[in-house]
Amino acid sequence: xxxxxxxxxxxxxxxxxxxxxxxxxxxxxxxxxxxxxxxxxxxxxxxxxxxxxxxxxxxxxxxxxxxxxxxxxxxxxxxxxxxxxxxxxxxxxxxxxxxxxxxxxxxxxxxxxxxxxxxxxxxxxxxxxxxxxxxxxxxxxxxxxxxxxxxxxxxxxxxxxxxxxxxxxxxxxxxxxxxxxxxxxxxxxxxxxxxxxxxxxxxxxxxxxxxxxxxxxxxxxxxxxxxxxxxxxxxxxxxxxxxxxxxxxxxxxxxxxxxxxxxxxxxxxxxxxxxxxxxxxxxxxxxxxxxxxxxxxxxxxxxxxxxxxxxxxxxxxxxxxxxxx
Amino acid sequence: xxxxxxxxxxxxxxxxxxxxxxxxxxxxxxxxxxxxxxxxxxxxxxxxxxxxxxxxxxxxxxxxxxxxxxxxxxxxxxxxxxxxxxxxxxxxxxxxxxxxxxxxxxxxxxxxxxxxxxxxxxxxxxxxxxxxxxxxxxxxxxxxxxxxxxxxxxxxxxxxxxxxxxxxxxxxxxxxxxxxxxxxxxxxxxxxxxxxxxxxxxxxxxxxxxxxxxxxxxxxxxxxxxxxxxxxxxxxxxxxxxxxxxxxxxxxxxxxxxxxxxxxxxxxxxxxxxxxxxxxxxxxxxxxxxxxxxxxxxxxxxxxxxxxxxxxxxxxxxxxxxxxxxxxxxxxxxxxxxxxxxxxxxxxxxxxxxxxxxxxxxxxxxxxxxxx
Numbered sequence: 172x173x174x175x176x177x178x179x180x181x182x183x184x185x186x187x188x189x190x191x192x193x194x195x196x197x198x199x200x201x202x203x204x205x206x207x208x209x210x211x212x213x214x215x216x217x218x219x220x221x222x223x224x225x226x227x228x229x230x231x232x233x234x235x236x237x238x239x240x241x242x243x244x245x246x247x248x249x250x251x252x253x254x255x256x257x258x259x260x261x262x263x264x265x266x267x268x269x270x271x272x273x274x275x276x277x278x279x280x281x282x283x284x285x286x287x288x289x290x291x292x293x294x295x296x297x298x299x300x301x302x303x304x305x306x307x308x309x310x311x312x313x314x315x316x317x318x319x320x321x322x323x324x325x326x327x328x329x330x331x332x333x334x335x336x337x338x339x340x341x342x343x344x345x346x347x348x349x350x351x352x353x354x355x356x357x358x359x360x361x362x363x364x365x366x367x368x369x370x371x372x373x374x375x376x377x378x379x380x381x382x383x384x385x386x387x388x389x390x391x392x393x394x395x396x397x398x399x400x401x402x403x404x405x406x407x408x409x410x411x412x413x414x415x416x417x418x419x420x421x422x423x424x425x426x427x428x429x430x431x432x433x434x435x436x437x438x439x440x441x442x443x444x445x446x447x448x449x450x451x452x453x454x455x456x457x458x459x460x461x462x463x464x465x466x467x468x469x470x471x472x473x474x475x476x477x478x479x480x481x482x483x484x485x486x487x488x489x490x491x492x493x494x495x496x
Numbered sequence: 497x498x499x500x501x502x503x504x505x506x507x508x509x510x511x512x513x514x515x516x517x518x519x520x521x522x523x524x525x526x527x528x529x530x531x532x533x534x535x536x537x538x539x540x541x542x543x544x545x546x547x548x549x550x551x552x553x554x555x556x557x558x559x560x561x562x563x564x565x566x567x568x569x570x571x572x573x574x575x576x577x578x579x580x581x582x583x584x585x586x587x588x589x590x591x592x593x594x595x596x597x598x599x600x601x602x603x604x605x606x607x608x609x610x611x612x613x614x615x616x617x618x619x620x621x622x623x624x625x626x627x628x629x630x631x632x633x634x635x636x637x638x639x640x641x642x643x644x645x646x647x648x649x650x651x652x653x654x655x656x657x658x659x660x661x662x663x664x665x666x667x668x669x670x671x672x673x674x675x676x677x678x679x680x681x682x683x684x685x686x687x688x689x690x691x692x693x694x695x696x697x698x699x700x701x702x703x704x705x706x707x708x709x710x711x712x713x714x715x716x717x718x719x720x721x722x723x724x725x726x727x728x729x730x731x732x733x734x735x736x737x738x739x740x741x742x743x744x745x746x747x748x749x750x751x752x753x754x755x756x757x758x759x760x761x762x763x764x765x766x767x768x769x770x771x772x773x774x775x776x777x778x779x780x781x782x783x784x785x786x787x788x789x790x791x792x793x794x795x796x797x798x799x800x801x802x803x804x805x806x807x808x809x810x811x812x813x814x815x816x817x818x819x820x821x822x823x824x825x826x827x828x829x830x831x832x833x834x835x836x837x838x839x840x841x842x843x844x845x846x847x848x849x850x851x852x853x854x855x856x857x858x859x860x861x862x863x864x865x866x867x868x
Contacts, residue, residue: 259842273826
């Protein structure tokens with residue numbers, strides 16, 4: 172395996188990690204505020220469909236992105252209505268949202284495009300282009316001519332769509348918001364002890380809705396990236412469990428932003444390796460591709476089993492807040 | 497003091513919630529430019545209009561009774577088993593292993609073995625999440641989701657690399673022998689008009705027996721009492737000497753076993769071999785069924801029947817009204833989960849207010865009447 176191949180795998184890890192990272196940060200905001208969100212998957216899917224459909228119809232990927240974010244936020248609003256306003260079970264609400272998105276996207280796609288529940292292929296301005304950074308090569312032949320540093324720059328760092336760079340920027344931003352702003356302090360507090368926040372005169376409902384809607388925006392970005400940058404169009408169930416891998420990454424990262432980045436990169440790497448090599452030969456032993464696919468989930472179970480540290484969720488997670496007892 | 501009569505809680509609220517779900521589904525159909533009324537007629541006719549329709553409706557309902565009971569039993573201990581999908585898949589593995597490796601003389605013996613193995617495999621798949629919940633406090637929802645994906649990857653691996661018939665490209669196991677063929681509806685109820693193509697089979701009766709079993713367990717045994725008190729209040733249960741680790745483990749093992757038994761219907765009764773993705777979302781439908789059926793076996797049977805009809809009717813809908821995708825059934829399922837589960841309080845709060853005001857008026861009248 173030469174250097175360029177390794178770079179290519181890392182490059183594709185970064186691409187595949189991006190939707191995971193966005194969804195993982197979405198979950199981070201929501202769960203840090205005490206609202207469990209297993210509806211990440213559904214929100215990604217809804218955003219993927221609406222961004223692709225609107226991008227195709229309007230011819231502009233930016234309008235598509237906006238539509239994806241709006242769709243995802245609408246589902247977030249529903250989650251908030253069910254789990255914050257009506258104090259319903261947050262997990263059941265998440266399950267419902269996943270199915271709602273899985274069903275509605277195909278039903279609407281069928282009426283809209285009559286292509287068996289997919290959108291037409293996107294091309295040109297209806298997709299996010301890869302950005303070639305200044306001084307970088309974009310063709311593989313030119314990259315192969317460069318020195319190692321040039322290769323790293325051209326292959327790994329340059330040549331991604333804008334959402335990849337945006338997602339990477341959101342990590343420090345999230346850290347800053349959570350740990351250096353008043354809003355972040357309150358957000359974390361409302362996930363640990365909502366009664367204290369309430370006593371201080373800050374609205375628990377308002378904070379939780381804010382967190383859930385931020386999660387909607389981030390899932391919207393993840394879905395739009397999936398359908399308009401990573402792929403060229405929407406197909407049925409294209410989120411393919413990414414919302415749940417993001418959830419796994421969130422636990423793996425123990426609800427912290429920088430660790431979320433590394434967890435998502437790791438899971439993206441598994442995905443990239445699994446895509447490139449069907450079965451991996453390790454001496455006499457063959458690692459089947461299915462093992463690579465299941466690895467994120469297995470790792471999370473190991474973490475949850477307490478074999479590697481202890482993953483402690485926000486204390487008030489999953490509990491609707493009732494003002495008076 | 498109850499805020500409202502029991503019948504309102506058990507019958508009226510689920511009914512209103514399901515009605516709301518159906519109304520919103522109808523709106524979705526109307527928005528995509530089709531007639532909800534016509535769609536409804538097609539679905540009802542497709543599900544109940546013929547013996548053929550009934551054969552499929554009851555076959556799907558059998559699946560949903562098992563997965564619904566699985567979720568319901570866990571709900572009684574306030575555990576949310578979202579892993580029915582994976583437990584059923586592994587249960588199917590158990591059925592295939594025992595039916596392929598033993599030369600069974602008769603289907604009755606084989607059925608007993610299949611029940612034991614599907615339940616044991618399903619329970620085993622629920623055991624690790626249950627242990628992690630009981631001992632480590634890691635959330636059962638997260639672990640069971642993870643186990644769904646692990647089960648799916650494991651099954652693909654086994655079907656492609658181990659169980660696949662040599663020379664065949666299809667990822668499925670060999671066919672079971674003729675001897676373990678379960679009686680189909682045409683065999684035991686042919687007089688009702690069931691044809692040879694109806695997938696309904698003997699497993700339906702096992703599902704009904706399981707309902708009776710769950711009812712006895714939850715409301716007529718000491719263990720069931722412990723499960724329910726644990727679900728009502730963990731601290732009170734612990735104070736009463738109930739061991740939370742034991743109850744969590746046992747409840748989840750029963751739940752996983754019931755989900756695993758769903759595989760008897762599909763793997764042994766219908767496909768007669770292990771095929772890829774045979775669960776087809778039945779594990780998740782179980783959540784809707786348990787919520788709608790208020791975790792009671794009778795409610796579970798009724799809800800399973802409704803969802804069986806939805807699945808069969810949805811298949812017919814696809815033929816007769818091609819503009820409506822089959823995924824419409826998933827939308828209805830989502831709305832039922834949403835309204836009966838997550839938005840329960842939206843219906844409940846106004847109802848409670850209504851019944852409270854009714855009672856106040858009655859009490860006021862009762863106070864006034866002697867004075868007259």
